[in-house]
Amino acid sequence: MPAVPQPVRVLVVGAGPAGMQAALTAVASGAAVTLVDGSPSLGGQIWRGEQSHSRAAAALFERVRGSEVRLLFGCQIVDAPEPGLLLGAAEGKAEWLPYDRLILATGAREIFLPFPGWTLPNVFGVGGIQALAKGGLPLAGKRVVVAGSGPLLWSVAAYLRGRGAEIPLIAEQTDLARLVQFAAALRFLPSKFMEAIGIARTLIGTGLRTGCYPVHAHGADRLTAVTLRTSAREWTVDCDYLACGFGFAPNLELPLLLGCTVRDGFVVVDEWQQTSVPGIFCVGEPTGIGGAEKSLAEGAIAGIAATCDVKDRALKGSTASLFAERLRCRRFADALRRGFALREELRTLPASDTILCRCEDVTIGRLIGHPSWRSAKLHERLGMGHCQGRVCGAAAEFLLGWPMESVRPPLFPVHVDTLASVVPSREHDG
Amino acid sequence: MREQFEVRVNREAITVDDTTTVAAAILRAGVAGFRQSPDGHWRGPLCGMGICAECRATIDGVPGQYTCQRWCRPGMQIVTGAASDGEAPDELEER
Amino acid sequence: MSLPDAIIIGAGIVGAACAERLSADGLRVLVLEADVAGSGATAAGMGHVVVMDDNEAEFALTRYSSDLWRARSAELPQRAEWEPVGTLWVASDAEEFEGARRKLAFYRERGLQAELLDEQSLHEAEPQLRPGLAGGLLIPEDAVTYPPPVAAWLLRQMQERGGELRQSVRVQAIAGDMVVLANGNQLQAPLIVLAAGAASVGLIPALPLQPRKGHLAITDRVPGFVRHQLVELGYLKSAHGSSLESVAFNVQPRATGQLLIGSSRQYGQTSAEINHGILSRMLQQAIGYLPGLAHLSILRTWTGFRAATPDKLPLIGPAPGHEHLWLATGHEGLGITTSLATGQLLADLVAGRPPAIDAAPYAPSRFADSFREEAARAGTV
Ligand SMILES: Cc1cc2nc3c(=O)[nH]c(=O)nc-3n(C[C@H](O)[C@H](O)[C@H](O)COP(=O)(O)OP(=O)(O)OC[C@H]3O[C@@H](n4cnc5c(N)ncnc54)[C@H](O)[C@@H]3O)c2cc1C
Ligand SMILES: Cc1cc2nc3c(=O)[nH]c(=O)nc-3n(C[C@H](O)[C@H](O)[C@H](O)COP(=O)(O)OP(=O)(O)OC[C@H]3O[C@@H](n4cnc5c(N)ncnc54)[C@H](O)[C@@H]3O)c2cc1C
Ligand code: FES
Numbered sequence: 001m002p003a004v005p006q007p008v009r010v011l012v013v014g015a016g017p018a019g020m021q022a023a024l025t026a027v028a029s030g031a032a033v034t035l036v037d038g039s040p041s042l043g044g045q046i047w048r049g050e051q052s053h054s055r056a057a058a059a060l061f062e063r064v065r066g067s068e069v070r071l072l073f074g075c076q077i078v079d080a081p082e083p084g085l086l087l088g089a090a091e092g093k094a095e096w097l098p099y100d101r102l103i104l105a106t107g108a109r110e111i112f113l114p115f116p117g118w119t120l121p122n123v124f125g126v127g128g129i130q131a132l133a134k135g136g137l138p139l140a141g142k143r144v145v146v147a148g149s150g151p152l153l154w155s156v157a158a159y160l161r162g163r164g165a166e167i168p169l170i171a172e173q174t175d176l177a178r179l180v181q182f183a184a185a186l187r188f189l190p191s192k193f194m195e196a197i198g199i200a201r202t203l204i205g206t207g208l209r210t211g212c213y214p215v216h217a218h219g220a221d222r223l224t225a226v227t228l229r230t231s232a233r234e235w236t237v238d239c240d241y242l243a244c245g246f247g248f249a250p251n252l253e254l255p256l257l258l259g260c261t262v263r264d265g266f267v268v269v270d271e272w273q274q275t276s277v278p279g280i281f282c283v284g285e286p287t288g289i290g291g292a293e294k295s296l297a298e299g300a301i302a303g304i305a306a307t308c309d310v311k312d313r314a315l316k317g318s319t320a321s322l323f324a325e326r327l328r329c330r331r332f333a334d335a336l337r338r339g340f341a342l343r344e345e346l347r348t349l350p351a352s353d354t355i356l357c358r359c360e361d362v363t364i365g366r367l368i369g370h371p372s373w374r375s376a377k378l379h380e381r382l383g384m385g386h387c388q389g390r391v392c393g394a395a396a397e398f399l400l401g402w403p404m405e406s407v408r409p410p411l412f413p414v415h416v417d418t419l420a421s422v423v424p425s426r427e428h429d430g
Numbered sequence: 431m432r433e434q435f436e437v438r439v440n441r442e443a444i445t446v447d448d449t450t451t452v453a454a455a456i457l458r459a460g461v462a463g464f465r466q467s468p469d470g471h472w473r474g475p476l477c478g479m480g481i482c483a484e485c486r487a488t489i490d491g492v493p494g495q496y497t498c499q500r501w502c503r504p505g506m507q508i509v510t511g512a513a514s515d516g517e518a519p520d521e522l523e524e525r
Numbered sequence: 526m527s528l529p530d531a532i533i534i535g536a537g538i539v540g541a542a543c544a545e546r547l548s549a550d551g552l553r554v555l556v557l558e559a560d561v562a563g564s565g566a567t568a569a570g571m572g573h574v575v576v577m578d579d580n581e582a583e584f585a586l587t588r589y590s591s592d593l594w595r596a597r598s599a600e601l602p603q604r605a606e607w608e609p610v611g612t613l614w615v616a617s618d619a620e621e622f623e624g625a626r627r628k629l630a631f632y633r634e635r636g637l638q639a640e641l642l643d644e645q646s647l648h649e650a651e652p653q654l655r656p657g658l659a660g661g662l663l664i665p666e667d668a669v670t671y672p673p674p675v676a677a678w679l680l681r682q683m684q685e686r687g688g689e690l691r692q693s694v695r696v697q698a699i700a701g702d703m704v705v706l707a708n709g710n711q712l713q714a715p716l717i718v719l720a721a722g723a724a725s726v727g728l729i730p731a732l733p734l735q736p737r738k739g740h741l742a743i744t745d746r747v748p749g750f751v752r753h754q755l756v757e758l759g760y761l762k763s764a765h766g767s768s769l770e771s772v773a774f775n776v777q778p779r780a781t782g783q784l785l786i787g788s789s790r791q792y793g794q795t796s797a798e799i800n801h802g803i804l805s806r807m808l809q810q811a812i813g814y815l816p817g818l819a820h821l822s823i824l825r826t827w828t829g830f831r832a833a834t835p836d837k838l839p840l841i842g843p844a845p846g847h848e849h850l851w852l853a854t855g856h857e858g859l860g861i862t863t864s865l866a867t868g869q870l871l872a873d874l875v876a877g878r879p880p881a882i883d884a885a886p887y888a889p890s891r892f893a894d895s896f897r898e899e900a901a902r903a904g905t906v
Contacts, residue, residue, distance in 0.1 A: 038480055040501055045479060074499070076480075081801030092820065109481045121462035121474030131478030131498065135451030138458065221472050222462040358476075359483060361469040371692055375561040378568050378673040379604065386483035386745075386824060391476070409799055410823055413483075413494075413745065416786075417819035419826075420808035423801060468746075468781070494745060494822060 007032040010306050011086065011099035013077055013254060016044015018284030018295035019105030020060050023069045025303025026103070033069045036088060036097065038076035038412070044107050045127055047292075072097075079409035080257050081423055089414045094421035101279050101306040104255055104267070105299065108248035108285035111394045113342075114356050114364070115349035117217030117226075118244070126245035130156045133163055140164030143239040145226050147171035147214045148246045149340045151196075156243060157206060158199045168237055171212040171228050173246070174340050179210055182339030185332060191293065215349055217242055229345075247340055249394045250286040256407045271323070272305035272313070273298055281306055290333030297326040347399050356399075357392040359385020364399075373402040386413055435504040440511070452497035452508055453478070453485045464497070464510045488512060529555035529689075531716040532704055534696045534728070537567040538672050539860055540720030541679035542868030543853050544688060547718075550872050554688035555714065557704070559695040562680055563673030565722040566860060569829020571741065571777055571787055573754050574668045574862045575612055578631045579761065582838055582886035587859060588637070589882050590866030591666065597865070604674035606780035612667040613642075613650060613753035614760075615658060615774070615814065621758040622659040628758075629662055638665050651751055653817050662758075669754055669777055672861050679868075696721075699728055702849040716875065719844070720853040722860075723830040729844065731899030733892045734855055736830040738794040740804050741787050744821045748782035757814065760788075769793060772807040774814045784821070786811050788858075790831075797828050833857045834892075841870050841887040845896040851875070852889050 010026040012019045015037035023035040037044075042064060047057040064071070075090035077097075086102075088095035110125040112118070124132065126148055133139055144165045146157045149172060157167050172179065186196055209230060216227040218236070227236045252262055261268045261276035267286045269275055275282050283298035301322050304313055313319060350356065352365030360381040370376040373383070373396060382396070383389030383404075388411075389396075393404040410419055432447040439459035446455050453475050456464060463472030464487050475485035480499045488509040489495040497508070531547050533540045536558035548554045558564070574594050576587045601607045616622040625641060632639040642650060642661040650663070680690050695707040699719070703711050719725050723736040760773040775787040789807045791800075804826060812819050832855050834840060840855040853867050860867075870887070873880040889896075 039499055079799075079801060087801075109479065110477060112476065112482075119467075119471060119473060121464070121472055124475065125477050128476055128478035132451070132454055132457065132475060135478070135498065136446060136449060136454035136458070136502075222474075355471075358467065358473065361467050361471065370561075372561060374564070375692075378561065378563055379677060384825075386486075387481060388825065390481045408826055409801070410826065412480075413822040413824050415820050416742075416744070416808050416823055417812060419742070419823050420805045420812060420819075422805055492820075 008307060009098060009100045010034070010103065011036065011097055011101070012103045012105060013037075013086070014044065014105035014107050014284070015039075015042050015071075015073070016105060016107045016284060016295060017047065017060070017292045018107070018299040019044065019103070020064050021296045021299030022103045022105060022281075022283055022303040022306070024060075024063055024067060025300045026101075026307045027067050027069050029304070029307035031101075031307045034072060034097065034099075035064070035069050036072040036075050036077065038074070040074045042071070042073070045131070076412045076414070077254055078411050078414045078419070080254070081409075085423065087409075087418075087421070089410075089412070089418045092415050092418065094418045096421075096424050102258075102281065103299075103302050103306055104258075104260075104275075104280065104282040104286060105284045105295070106251040106254050106286055108250045108289060109390060110245040111247050111249050111398070112244070112391055113246050113346055113349065113395050113398065114354050115215055115217070116351050116354050117219070117223075119355050119358055120217050120219050120223045121221065122219075122223035122240065123217050123242045123244060126152050126156050126243045128245070129241060129243040130159055133160065142166065142241060143168055144241045144243055145169060145171065145214075145228075145237055145239045147212075147226070147228070147242065147244045149173045149342065150245075150247045150336070152245065154199045154208075155195070160243070161206070167206045168239065169207040169209055169228075171214060172208060172210050173213040173343055173346065174210060175343075176210040178339050178341075182335055185335030185339070211343075213343075213346060213349075214242065214244055246342060246346070248285060248289045250289065252286060253407045253411045255282055255286055257409065257411065273302040274305060288330060288333045289336060290329050291336075294326065294329030294333060297322050297329055301326065342398060350399070356395060357382045357385065359387050359391075362392075367400065373404060376402075435502075437502050437504070437506040437508060439508045446502040448501055448503070450502045452487070452489060452495070452500045452502055452506070455502050456487060456497060456508060456510055461510050465512050486512070527553075529553045529712075529714045531555070531718060532557060532712060532714040533718045533720055534699075534704065535565065535719070535721035535725075536562040536676060536680060536690060536692070537565040537720065537722050537860075538563065538676045538679070538864040539567075539722070539853050539856060539867050540718070541676040541683075542864040543718050543720055543871050544683040544868075545679040546868035546872035547875065548683040548686040548688045550876055552716075554683055555712070556680065556683070556688070556690045557694045557696055557706070557712075558690065558692045559724075561692050562690060563676035565724070566829045566831060567672045567676055567722075569739070569741065569827060570672060570858075570861050571775070571785055572670045572672045572861050573612070573777060574670060575754070575859070576632070576637060576664065576667060577859065578628055579837070583859075584635070585882045586839070586863050586866055586887065588635070590863045591668075593865040593869065594668065594670075594862075595666070598668070601670070602674055602678050604671065605678065606671040606674075607668060608670070608778075608780050609666070609668040610778060611663055611665040611753045613647075613755050614662040614664070614758050615647070615654065615755055616660050616662070616758050617814075618659050624758050625660060625662040632664065639663065640665070651753065651755065653751055653815050654755070655814060655816050658814075663753070667754065669779070670861065671780070696728060699847075699850060715849060716851065717849050718851045718853055718871065722854060723832040725832065725852070725854045729847075729850070731896045732840070732852070732854070733834050733895050734832045735792055736795065737833040737857065738789070738791040738828055738830055739787065739858070740789040740799065740807055740826065740828050741785060742804070742808065742823045742826040743779075744784045744786070744818075744823055746782035747784065747821055750784060750817070750821075751776060751778050751815070754778070755814070770803060772803065772810050774810045776811055776815060776818075783824075784818070786818070790858075792833075797830075799826050799828060831857045831860075836891075839863060839867065839887050840889040840892075841867050841884065842874055842889050845890050845893045846900045847896075
């Protein structure tokens with residue numbers, strides 16, 4: 001084997017659990033690792049912010065900070081102009097990021113579904129209110145209705161309560177029967193089980209309603225109350241905030257831009273987390289919504305694969321247990337998907353004057369008669385705004401069965417001069 | 431304990447520290463509607479994670495900043511209420 | 526519908542304009558569109574309705590069509606975002622300013638409003654332009670529009686007269702008075718109009734058309750940043766030259782307050798992907814004229830394909846050697862502007878009415894040789 005003159009350059013995009021673990025594993029193999037994230041700090045969605053809490057997280061933060069991994073925050077990847085090179089935008093400046101191996105750990109975003117009033121100020125996502133709270137939003141004495149779907153509802157409700165919020169109820173759209181099935185699946189992940197028990201303890205006294213969902217948010221210039229519905233009744237609850245999210249959709253824009261194959265809504269990877277594009281790996285939520293444990297296992301596997309030859313990989317002692325852990329997590333991911341599948345009634349919530357595309361104020365009524373996303377986009381401006389369909393895309397897919405169109409640079413809005421910056425010449429690469 | 435400092439949200443002084451996001455500072459000032467949509471509806475943050483673009487406001491004279499993705503820094507001047515993406519609101523009226 | 530009188534292939538703005546005019550003459554029209562109405566280059570182009578002076582034939586067609594646009598502008602739907610902003614041709618140096626003077630004379634001789642701006646009045650008209658430019662030429666009657674809803678509006682009129690639009694229907698082949706669809710079905714009409722833009726050549730390989738790729742980028746809403754469609758006078762070199770790759774400063778204020786930034790031209794490209802190299806050149810060119818652009822945000826970028834003939838004039842009229850086939854394509858970078866005139870000319874020629882302008886310069890028969898060669902190759906007559 002010819003000697004490699006320079007350490008292999010591994011670029012990891014996304015500094016959540018998956019990306020942090022991948023970066024640590026890769027740097028331990030002697031690679032030159034850069035970890036880049038669009039948000040201002042380590043941790044991704046779950047462990048957001050400087051003063052994050054869980055002990056496992058704190059340990060991982062310590063290790064990443066103490067390692068040789070080069071950290072680059074507040075840097076959004078906006079373009080992939082040629083193989084081996086990404087363009088980032090950091091505080092309005094262009095940042096060229098060359099790599100030999102790329103690990104995509106871009107995570108997921110919440111799915112928001114439209115219903116009358118969902119655009120009012122003080123209607124937040126579930127992950128959204130948690131992120132705002134971690135960023136310093138005071139909650140003491142606030143009444144917060146938590147609604148939508150998935151285990152995130154409970155953990156966020158517990159978190160908000162811990163910060164002094166009053167939680168009049170948690171509205172979970174899935175039915176009790178499915179929830180019980182899901183609970184049984186927690187055996188795949190003992191840690192999740194313990195977490196669930198802990199959360200259950202904090203939530204005692206908080207009404208968890210299953211088969212329950214919001215149908216109308218009320219207020220003039222901000223939220224004052226929300227109407228909820230079950231098969232039995234409909235009633236209105238006064239509140240300061242509504243936290244509402246219907247599960248997660250993976251951030252696929254960068255994998256798609258790079259030409260990675262996506263099937264059934266997720267990036268296709270081989271057993272080493274390599275995508276259809278050689279040298280590009282994908283870990284965490286974009287390969288299947290499964291939570292932090294899955295992200296950690298996949299991150300470690302990709303960290304090994306990105307830095308070791310195929311024959312050396314098996315020599316890494318931990319791979320067998322990583323593979324086993326990943327399998328457990330994937331079973332959990334399947335249970336998650338089945339347990340919290342969205343109910344049909346949610347499709348009927350928006351009225352014709354309910355806004356679907358918030359950036360461009362496109363109402364549901366204006367979509368009537370359009371055969372496709374593209375048609376509605378061209379003629380009604382659906383998805384043409386700042387978020388580039390990141391919010392309305394998932395909703396349109398659920399409500400209308402319209403898949404989103406292809407992605408193009410820039411992946412996020414970016415200054416003209418940043419996008420205008422010229423690809424650096426290859427000599428300066430290393 | 432972290433060092434406290436002030437930022438200004440539409441001229442009101444708000445005490446924060448360097449773990450406070452600009453979005454949280456605006457909400458602390460009692461402002462719920464950060465900006466207006468093209469048809470003039472008030473909007474505030476939704477996702478908290480740099481996806482939805484609903485939390486945009488003007489920071490130190492630069493319009494259209496994603497406030498949920500920015501930490502507060504001493505002396506920051508934050509202005510809400512822009513009627514469109516890139517446009518800085520007219521110099522603040524005394525409200 | 527019972528057998529249509531005419532089948533139009535392509536519901537871009539040109540196909541839509543032909544459909545509207547033919548149906549106004551009482552023909553039952555069927556429009557077949559592979560994607561959705563108003564797609565193709567119509568969904569990609571800048572929507573600058575502009576009178577051009579490169580040669581008499583181009584001037585005649587753009588001027589006639591602009592007049593038709595203005596005559597109907599009050600009827601346009603709101604979504605068409607018709608804004609009579611005018612074109613401001615920007616001269617960067619004394620040589621280009623001379624060019625502006627020549628243009629002024631050309632337009633004035635032909636009765637078109639035009640106004641020469643010196644450095645100072647240019648700055649007053651567009652304060653964001655960098656200082657030190659030589660001046661400019663203002664054509665106040667030019668306008669901008671958002672083309673897809675215009676195509677939809679034209680098609681609605683055709684439908685109200687009993688015509689039909691079928692979307693997601695791809696034409697696979699044209700054979701005599703039949704069109705063969707991708708699903709194998711066949712449809713028949715005595716008149717077939719090919720208006721498939723740059724894709725037309727896929728159906729009739731003899732067409733003297735080359736795809737000419739263009740990149741565009743759109744910004745945030747920044748109302749009032751610029752007031753006119755701004756085009757560098759060097760644009761004419763880019764548009765009418767035949768170099769493989771060129772960029773020119775071309776910025777348009779949209780009704781939404783956004784800025785549309787163009788433009789690039791590339792031959793020999795078939796992939797719609799964004800090419801970073803040419804995009805960055807194009808953006809740098811724009812920043813060079815409008816320094817304040819540098820810190821505005823780009824929301825998205827895209828590309829489109831112009832259908833370019835060797836002489837840059839469109840193909841409007843019967844296809845040589847094809848008894849039932851008529852052409853309405855090859856509009857290069859002016860098909861939004863010239864769509865309405867194309868529809869009117871085509872309908873006039875079909876009906877045997879004398880058109881308002883001489884249609885000969887656009888007759889496909891000027892390329893009869895290349896059609897004959899194809900016929901020879903195919904062994905047909
Ligand atoms: C809003 C939200 C809140 C959540 N809260 C919890 C919780 O409390 N408990 C729980 O168990 N699970 C929670 N989850 C699920 C949790 O995120 C995942 O289980 C876990 O974090 C997955 O890790 P990850 O590394 O795959 O993705 P993430 O943690 O989402 O990390 C992805 C990172 O990549 C960055 N990124 C994406 N695209 C780009 C780009 N183009 N350029 C630069 N950076 C980019 C993002 O900013 C993000 O920091 C939450 C998820 C979301 C979306
Ligand atoms: C970057 C760029 C900027 C431009 N700027 C301007 C400008 O400012 N002003 C101006 O006047 N012009 C401009 N143009 C030119 C203008 O956009 C085009 O000339 C015009 O849109 C052509 O319209 P069309 O209907 O002929 O073709 P298209 O709009 O391409 O429509 C053709 C239609 O045919 C359909 N089709 C294709 N193949 C088949 C098939 N086999 N079966 C069925 N349907 C089919 C397509 O889906 C499409 O909808 C620009 C073009 C580009 C690319
Ligand atoms: S709240 Fe969604 S981008 Fe800031």
